[in-house]
Amino acid sequence: MKNKENGSSDESPKRSVILCVDDELIILRGLKEQLKSAFGKSYQIEAADSAELALQIVEECNQAGIHIPVILSDQVMPGIRGDEFLIRIQETNPNTRKIMLTGQASAESVGNALNKANLYRYLSKPWDSNDLLMTVKEAVRSYESDISLFELNKKLEEALLYNRDSGLPNLESLRRRLDLAAEEKEDSLLALIRIESTSLTTRDFGVSLYKDLMKKFLDSMKSILGNYGEIFHVYEDEVAILSKVSEEEFLPHLIAFRILLRSDYFTASGISFRINATIATASGKKELYYKARLALVKASQEPEFDSESGIYSYSEKMDDQDLYKINMDLGKRLNQAIHSGNVVPYFQGIMDNQTGKVEKFECLARIVEDGKVYAPASFLYLAKSTGLLRRISPILFEKALKKFSDSPYSFSINLSETELESPSFPKWALSRMEHYGINPSRVTFEILETASFHGNPERLKVIAELKELGAKIAIDDFGVEHSNFSRLLEIQPDFIKIDGKFIQSLERNRTAFILTSAITELAHRIGAKVVAEFVSTPEELKVVRSLGIEYSQGYLIMQPSPDITPVSIKIIE
Structure with a gap:
């Protein structure tokens, strides 16, 4: 960087710069020495005898990334006047504090600098040394405060706008x-x-x-x-x-x-x-x-x-804006149904294939609202995505227990991943069964086909504890999703419910018949009984019975109902 008084060059300062500008060299040297004595330990004090040279210094500092907290400038100088100089500085260094030192400045010049250069202060010549140093000190402090705030905002902006690891915009x-x-x-x-x-x-x-x-x-x-x-x-x-x-x-x-x-x-x-x-x-x-x-x-x-x-x-x-609107409406209604008690159990009979009598029931979730009944297909997916399933299952279990407390029948209820992930569920379930006077042996917990046990030993522990209480365990919809043969080894179920896709194809699909027969034989070998789901015709029931399947469930036996209704089906040999 050029030496401003004699045109020689020295190394560019690494510290922030306080710049003095005056065409009278005696005044310039005196001002520089006065500022150097007060601020020289922390700042580089530079001097220029013209506005043109001062602009070069500012440009060099900007290119080198050197801060210029304060510029002190005379007004009356050959070439570019002080107010014009400070206005140009405002364009490139708006945060720099600008101080005008002159005894000949007109009100117009001062006003021009105030309005267009954001003049920090005007000091008349000759100035009071204490006043000058105090002014520069406050100007530096004001600048540093703004820069600190700027740097903080910059960091916050970077955190807001850029990925921390890659540095790319987020x-x-x-x-x-x-x-x-x-x-x-x-x-x-x-x-x-x-x-x-x-x-x-x-x-x-x-x-x-x-x-x-x-x-x-x-x-x-x-x-x-x-x-x-x-x-x-x-x-x-x-x-x-x-x-x-x-x-x-x-x-x-x-x-x-x-x-x-x-x-x-x-x-x-x-x-x-x-x-x-x-x-x-x-x-x-x-x-x-x-x-x-x-x-x-x-x-x-x-x-x-x-x-x-x-x-x-x-x-x-x-x-899918229409679908989103429908889901929004259903989500609100589901939330309201939970709070108002409109989530209720419906019951579908499970028939003994030997006697033709319904001996137990499965509890199915329904929402009843304004006389309309909504099946799980219309709300269960939303219950899962919103996490409300965690609230629905206990409500159903409580209402089912109350319903069967005055009945001799056994019943089953679905056990979702929500309950399986709760180590305290077996104790809670036992306390509610005791409250309603229901022996755990009357209750079967059905494991949904969507429940996964891979890498989740705690879920198996919950099932083991339920079995220790005396409750039964059934694998629901066996043959699809996660219901594979390894699940039999993990759970050791009391019942296997064969998925309706197989049952509804028994009459016309030999592969479905062979698979159903194989599943039934396997279940019997491990000591589990079999329930055929979705039995809807007498012909399907006949084939189911011929395979030695113990129980049937479906619309042929009983449609889901809010009441526990004893049903008998005449068995045709």
């Missing part, structure tokens, strides 16, 4: 960019890429390795797609790229990236991984993130990918 950044594009009515194309193997990789190898793998994934993505748009690290397992180029130009590169993912491997910690990802796109001017995310969700639910590109693109037919 979801909030993407939202802001999309809002800006929508305001300017710009056509854009947004691609969302979700890594499907995140949870497995993290579970088996830890977060650190996954982050390393993610870095390599992002580097590869930048090399292929970086020139065609801005990349965002939306979530830990999801990235996005916002492009302004045409869809025809962008999609081939996106397809190439997908082909790379399907054919190549990424190495982290000496282990090779193939990253499985789902890619969805949306284009247009508005709601791109919503549309691309909807396409991503649809890709998971209905993976009907284009056979050539493998990219799932948004289309108007995907927009």
